[in-house]
Amino acid sequence: MKGNRYISIRRLVFICMVVVPALPFAITLMIGHYYFSTSLENGAISAIERIVSDHGRIIDTFLAERKSDLDFIILSTSLEELKQPEHLQRVFNLLKQESSAFIDLGVFDASGLHLAYQGPYALTGINYQEADWFQEVMAKGTYVSDVFLGVRQVPHFVIAVMREESGSKWVLRATIDTELFSELVESVRIGETGDVYLLNSEGSYQTVSHGAVDLMQKDPGGAAFPDTGGGVSTFIKTDPSGRTYLYAVTSLSEKNWQLVTRLDKAVAFSSFQAAAHRIIFTAVVGGLFIILAALGLTRYILGRIMQLDNEKDTLGQQLIRASRLAELGEMSAGFAHEVNNPLQIMKSELGLIQILWNDIPKDNLPAPPQDISQIEECLDQLQLQVDRCGKITKGILQFARYSSPNPQDIDLCNFIPQVKAMVAKRANVHGIALAQKISGPTLPVHSDPGQLQQVLLNLLNNAMDATLERHGIEGGCVEIEAGASSNGVITLSVRDNGIGITEDDKKKIFSPFFTTKPVGKGTGLGLSVCYGIMEGMGGRMDFSSRHGVGSVFSIHLPAGGQKGPPDAAPEKKH
């Protein structure tokens, strides 16, 4: 029953101890995690946005510069001049100085015929009438193509400008090195896993990015990203291979290409992950700490509860013992009174018999003299036994506190040696060492000297009996100890190294008529009388004992000197 109660208390306390601190702790961590991760995410996104938009401008600038390079040539030079291979070569060399990205340079007439070419391929004379780029440039005047294979069957893209000179149109076209261009695009790369590339309007790669994407292949992500309208759009998307990326996309203004930056989400938010790890670590360590603290505290609290329960039980048992003793006292007092009356009659009868018997002349009785002496012996014995009964009833009545104490201040420093002297002879005869240990020059108590003497003598005699039982007439040791204990209480103890008290006997030790001595040797009233006396004097009596080791009987008395406790000896007045 009790065990179950403790278990449920333990569970309740433990759960409260864990939940109460853990809840706010967890909420704090979660709120912190939310705001921290949001701000980190925003930070990472805005950083990538800024980089993409800056870089988009750089690429735009590059394309615009290359266009204006060609514009400058076409405006400053006539078709006739450029048709000269030497002149074209000189112009191309100047162009190469402007930007190393130029691979070749070619001149076309209005019909698409390649009039002159400066570059690594042999393209002169080929007609580009049907080529997309040629049709576009003829229509728009300036054109930047997507990456295509063309006649040379190598991925490249071209920038072409058209000029109308004295009624006839001609076209100047330059090819851009895709590798150099890719490098330019890639220079924006963020982190180890970041990819940067250009996509055309159909979603095909226009640059390579560290081999992560293939030139002119369709982006596996599907079609091109929606038009960003000049700004930067960021989003998180999982590609078909199952990897999640943070994308930042911006549209170029010089060409309908999109600059795409994609960053592995784990890398993009790596600092966030580190923070998350730390938060998890904190949560685990904090949680463990809370649990450990709760365990410790629960154990402590439960220990205290159990201790208090034990104390309560002990107190309850003492209370039960006290009330049982009080009941026994009342009962035996009534019994003693009832026995006293017949005893009184017996005593009177005996007295009368004695008187009558004394009056009878013994000389010439018709009985042998041994019978007469037998009768006399019987009479004496009767007298003796009636007196013994009287002593028992008197003892009971004392136990039942029916004699009123007359308390006064006694100095134990004088009192104890006096009482000790009374038993000194007996101790000496039986080889018992009798010691005393009194602390302080004076130890005043408020008590009835006669009753206190009775109690102390009783305890000393009991102690000596106990040592005799264990040691015989050698090795017994009895010590009287006295000292002030706490707030106005003086404790007097009698310690012996005697036989001790068994656990069973401890419960009955103060009960009247309980004795371990042989029949006729002890009435079993000594300790119960002492107990009654102590109660009557406003004191207390207790003991501790181990069977086979020894016992200590202590009495606690109100200190004297100043004012005694108010209820120690109430005056009987009506």
Next chain:
Amino acid sequence: MSNIQMLIVDDEERFLLTTQKILSRKGFDVMIAHSGQGAIDMLKENAVQVVVLDVKMPGMDGLATLREIKRLYPFMEVIMLTGHATVPSAVEGMQSGASDYLMKPIDMDLLVEKVEEAVARRRAAEKKSIWPQPD
């Protein structure tokens, strides 16, 4: 000098008879009463010097009887006999004018001694009071 007249009051018949016999043999004039009321009646009819009074009796108890006796005969010597719980009442009795008390079971010799002491006291008191008191 005439015998001492004494009255023993107790509810135990046999105690009264035996004690009467013993004390008579010791030279007392012993009267007996079984109750407080009986004792008062007896005192009205007989001259008595000492009363031995049990505290615990049915009807009018020892203390009430004592007060009544003391009211009627202020010089009466009263010795209380007590059982057990009556020690405090014996003390109260002493305060109400009893001259002594004995704890049961009593010794006859001790009773005789106490009665003689009481008589001596009474005689001394009477001697003193006769002279200063004209009435």
